Amino acid sequence: xxxxxxxxxxxxxxxxxxxxxxxxxxxxxxxxxxxxxxxxxxxxxxxxxxxxxxxxxxxxxxxxxxxxxxxxxxxxxxxxxxxxxxxxxxxxxxxxxxxxxxxxxxxxxxxxxxxxxxxxxxxxxxxxxxxxxxxxxxxxxxxxxxxxxxxxxxxxxxxxxxxxxxxxxxxxxxxxxxxxxxxxxxxxxxxxxxxxxxxxxxxxxxxxxxxxxxxxxxxxxxxxxxxxxxxxxxxxxxxxxxxxxxxxxxxxxxxxxxxxxxxxxxxxxxxxxxxxxxxxxxxxxxxxxxxxxxxxxxxxxxxxxxxxxxxxxxxxxxxxxxxxxxxxxxxxxxxxxxxxxxxxxxxxxxxxxxxxxxxxxxxxxxxxxxxxxxxxxxxxxxxxxxxxxxxxxxxxxxxxxxxxxxxxxxxxxxxxxxxxxxxxxxxxxxxxxxxxxxxxxxxxxxxxxxxxxxxxxxxxxxxxxxxxxxxxxxxxxxxxxxxxxxxxxxxxxxxxxxxxxxxxxxxxxxxxxxxxxxxxxxxxxxxxxxxxxxxxxxxxxxxxxxxxxxxxxxxxxxxxxxxxxxxxxxxxxxxxxxxxxxxxxxxxxxxxxxxxxxxxxxxxxxxxxxxxxxxxxxxxxxxxxxxxxxxxxxxxxxxxxxxxxxxxxxxxxxxxxxxxxxxxxxxxxxxxxxxxxxxxxxxxxxxxxxxxxxxxxxxxxxxx
Amino acid sequence: xxxxxxxxxxxxxxxxxxxxxxxxxxxxxxxxxxxxxxxxxxxxxxxxxxxxxxxxxxxxxxxxxxxxxxxxxxxxxxxxxxxxxxxxxxxxxxxxxxxxxxxxxxxxxxxxxxxxxxxxxxxxxxxxxxxxxxxxxxxxxxxxxxxxxxxxxxxxxxxxxxxxxxxxxxxxxxxxxxxxxxxxxxx
Numbered sequence: 001x002x003x004x005x006x007x008x009x010x011x012x013x014x015x016x017x018x019x020x021x022x023x024x025x026x027x028x029x030x031x032x033x034x035x036x037x038x039x040x041x042x043x044x045x046x047x048x049x050x051x052x053x054x055x056x057x058x059x060x061x062x063x064x065x066x067x068x069x070x071x072x073x074x075x076x077x078x079x080x081x082x083x084x085x086x087x088x089x090x091x092x093x094x095x096x097x098x099x100x101x102x103x104x105x106x107x108x109x110x111x112x113x114x115x116x117x118x119x120x121x122x123x124x125x126x127x128x129x130x131x132x133x134x135x136x137x138x139x140x141x142x143x144x145x146x147x148x149x150x151x152x153x154x155x156x157x158x159x160x161x162x163x164x165x166x167x168x169x170x171x172x173x174x175x176x177x178x179x180x181x182x183x184x185x186x187x188x189x190x191x192x193x194x195x196x197x198x199x200x201x202x203x204x205x206x207x208x209x210x211x212x213x214x215x216x217x218x219x220x221x222x223x224x225x226x227x228x229x230x231x232x233x234x235x236x237x238x239x240x241x242x243x244x245x246x247x248x249x250x251x252x253x254x255x256x257x258x259x260x261x262x263x264x265x266x267x268x269x270x271x272x273x274x275x276x277x278x279x280x281x282x283x284x285x286x287x288x289x290x291x292x293x294x295x296x297x298x299x300x301x302x303x304x305x306x307x308x309x310x311x312x313x314x315x316x317x318x319x320x321x322x323x324x325x326x327x328x329x330x331x332x333x334x335x336x337x338x339x340x341x342x343x344x345x346x347x348x349x350x351x352x353x354x355x356x357x358x359x360x361x362x363x364x365x366x367x368x369x370x371x372x373x374x375x376x377x378x379x380x381x382x383x384x385x386x387x388x389x390x391x392x393x394x395x396x397x398x399x400x401x402x403x404x405x406x407x408x409x410x411x412x413x414x415x416x417x418x419x420x421x422x423x424x425x426x427x428x429x430x431x432x433x434x435x436x437x438x439x440x441x442x443x444x445x446x447x448x449x450x451x452x453x454x455x456x457x458x459x460x461x462x463x464x465x466x467x468x469x470x471x472x473x474x475x476x477x478x479x480x481x482x483x484x485x486x487x488x489x490x491x492x493x494x495x496x497x498x499x500x501x502x503x504x505x506x507x508x509x510x511x512x513x514x515x516x517x518x519x520x521x522x523x524x525x526x527x528x529x530x531x532x533x534x535x536x537x538x539x540x541x542x543x544x545x546x547x548x549x550x551x552x553x554x555x556x557x558x559x560x561x562x563x564x565x566x567x568x569x570x571x572x573x574x575x576x577x578x579x580x581x582x583x584x585x586x587x588x589x590x591x592x593x594x595x596x597x598x599x600x601x602x603x604x605x606x607x608x609x610x611x612x613x614x615x616x617x618x619x620x621x622x623x624x625x626x627x628x629x630x631x632x633x634x635x636x637x638x639x640x641x642x643x644x645x646x647x648x649x650x651x652x653x654x655x656x657x658x659x660x661x662x663x664x665x666x667x668x669x670x671x672x673x674x675x676x677x678x679x680x681x682x683x684x685x686x687x688x689x690x691x692x693x694x695x696x697x698x699x700x701x702x703x704x
Numbered sequence: 705x706x707x708x709x710x711x712x713x714x715x716x717x718x719x720x721x722x723x724x725x726x727x728x729x730x731x732x733x734x735x736x737x738x739x740x741x742x743x744x745x746x747x748x749x750x751x752x753x754x755x756x757x758x759x760x761x762x763x764x765x766x767x768x769x770x771x772x773x774x775x776x777x778x779x780x781x782x783x784x785x786x787x788x789x790x791x792x793x794x795x796x797x798x799x800x801x802x803x804x805x806x807x808x809x810x811x812x813x814x815x816x817x818x819x820x821x822x823x824x825x826x827x828x829x830x831x832x833x834x835x836x837x838x839x840x841x842x843x844x845x846x847x848x849x850x851x852x853x854x855x856x857x858x859x860x861x862x863x864x865x866x867x868x869x870x871x872x873x874x875x876x877x878x879x880x881x882x883x884x885x886x887x888x889x890x891x
Contacts (some may be wrong), residue, residue: 073793674863
């Protein structure tokens with residue numbers, strides 16, 4: 001009974017299958033899937049042109065539709081024949097257009113293939129994704145993004161600041177004008193070591209950026225305020241320095257936002273991570289174009305992980321929803337308490353860093369290994385705090401019992417706060433010493449507007465601190481690798497005891513590693529103004545880090561038991577990176593505009609601030625350009641622009657909400673139609689049954 | 705270029721061009737790929753419509769398909785006899801639907817057929833279980849498979865009959881941003 005009804009439903013295509021007996025294995029494609037939609041799309045068997053969905057319009061629009069018909073080739077040919085009899089003229093223009101688009105698409109495909117061949121570490125990333133899941137892979141993707149960002153930044157800086165400095169150091173004129181005679185003490189700056197230098201001092205110098213490394217292209221102090229002015233070519237190094245720094249920051253911002261845009265688009269297009277996740281994963285995640293046995297196995301493992309992540313979230317949510325209200329109250333109060341405890345830990349760490357930095361400044365100048373240790377004390381304390389506090393917060397998180405993804409986010413937020421603000425504390429401490437706690441007219445700062453006794457060249461000093469932080473970060477990572485992770489693996493593998501089994505092989509902790517990357521990048525951004533080669537050093541550091549982390553991942557780690565969702569994680573990493581960027585931007589803006597540059601070194605020796613170079617050059621521009629720029633900055637232009645952009649945003653917001661409502665409405669309608677269909681089918685069954693019984697009884701009556 | 709070829713008549717080539725998403729060159733190239741699977745079975749002259757069917761084993765051994773866990777279903781769906789033995793028409797049709805130019809609805813239709821293992825025009829729980837096992841190489845536990853199947857039917861079944869019809873499937877595909885790029889075999 002049901003089969004007949006289905007046949008009636010599905011329109012007339014099914015006539016073709018009546019020829020064979022039901023027992024034969026029929027062509028699956030000739031057997032049309034029963035659907036109401038097809039009823040609407042192919043109403044009559046009249047071979048007329050059916051307006052199916054066409055992606056592109058063309059002059060012979062009707063002819064194109066054959067290809068979109070889900071029929072076997074023989075039927076399509078028949079349809080085509082009938083159509084050709086109806087339409088006399090076949091245009092050649094269209095086939096040429098189609099061929100052209102095909103060629104372009106193929107070119108684009110070939111270009112993408114070649115590009116993917118050159119894309120850095122593609123194969124490694126695929127292997128990592130297959131063996132350890134999307135979460136770990138997103139960390140390595142993020143790392144690759146940072147490597148490329150740093151490399152391009154280095155090219156930028158090299159092209160506009162480094163190479164002109166090298167080239168023009170012998171050509172250009174650098175002026176050291178003394179405005180007033182009282183400032184001789186301020187210009188005393190002699191970083192070159194005197195006399196015989198012990199061999200090991202070179203090593204110490206490399207590690208702490210002093211000595212022969214201090215007066216080199218590595219640091220701000222070596223650059224001069226060279227201005228080259230030829231008849232047809234002029235190059236102003238100070239101006240280039242400032243503009244390159246500003247542009248470097250703007251460029252990084254654009255890259256991050258572009259990358260966030262792509263990540264956000266995927267998240268929004270899928271309608272949020274919780275809707276239709278399973279069905280989309282099951283039906284559309286398999287890449288049919290995947291070749292080779294290993295790639296297929298990797299894909300299968302990937303899908304396995306993805307489904308496991310989703311299922312675990314479900315389980316936790318169910319558990320959480322099943323709590324009684326009393327348990328909930330207890331849980332929430334525990335969470336608040338633990339939150340305060342974590343905050344207390346973090347503030348304690350900040351205080352330690354403050355103390356350590358002050359102590360280190362007091363003791364600076366001692367030589368030898370002890371001097372090195374005092375020099376590195378801030379970095380040591382920061383690294384120790386960044387290591388200990390997240391461990392403790394992890395234990396706190398166990399008591400808090402959030403859902404896995406929430407736990408990850410909370411841990412990450414805490415660690416972000418700790419790391420970046422500890423960096424801020426370090427910078428604050430340095431600042432208070434350079435500018436004598438902000439009051440530049442007291443004590444040591446009175447003469448030169450900065451503390452020239454402690455810091456004859458304060459920019460180089462900050463650059464050195466950032467350089468030391470970067471190096472120390474790399475050294476710590478490698479040391480942890482060699483001294484903790486490999487031995488742990490060896491112990492766990494070869495010593496079978498209960499303790500070893502409880503400790504177990506370690507897992508790759510994605511959020512904390514990502515935070516390490518963000519911290520390293522923030523340090524580089526902060527220091528880029530004072531140490532122009534820092535992006536290059538960072539590129540090398542991140543490349544080394546990639547290979548080290550990959551090695552430890554494959555040799556020491558086991559696949560995560562706490563699975564980590566990767567869909568929204570890349571967006572989140574970029575948010576955190578943006579937070580670090582804004583911290584560095586604050587430092588940049590403050591250094592450019594507020595503090596008096598050192599008088600003894602650097603390209604800005606006799607400017608009141610670094611930004612005044614730009615102001616001076618601005619007044620040398622032709623009048624028209626100046627007027628134009630003034631106009632753009634003035635209120636007459638910016639207020640209408642602001643109002644216009646508000647209007648445009650309101651329009652888009654309204655459009656967005658209307659579309660959302662539409663989608664919800666249509667979805668509800670679909671559900672209703674489904675129920676209607678079921679109801680009608682039941683009615684039909686009921687009616688035909690009644691009809692049968694009537695026939696039966698009528699037949700019986702007749703026979704009687 | 706193809707004016708000198710003697711495999712197809714001009715009308716045949718035109719018909720193929722209209723009925724698939726391939727150009728003349730690609731159709732000829734695909735013909736040679738088809739022929740390479742069994743040179744002794746496939747004649748070089750198709751002008752008189754020879755009735756040549758390649759067995760499924762040869763189709764399934766193509767490098768583009770041999771590692772795909774769904775290759776048997778793909779061949780069955782696109783073949784005339786439903787067993788996976790393909791004529792040249794079926795072959796061209798299959799790769800045309802799986803090419804990047806095919807529209808989403810067409811692909812969704814055939815994807816639905818591929819995942820409908822028992823050919824009852826609905827994706828029911830058993831079909832889903834088979835799909836899942838093929839996707840994850842049987843590594844999910846029974847419980848997990850059951851939970852995922854329940855979730856999928858919860859999410860996608862709009863007319864509440866406990867299984868997915870073609871509309872449910874197409875409606876769900878609309879919200880998948882990368883379906884067009886994953887349901888794609890390059891040949």
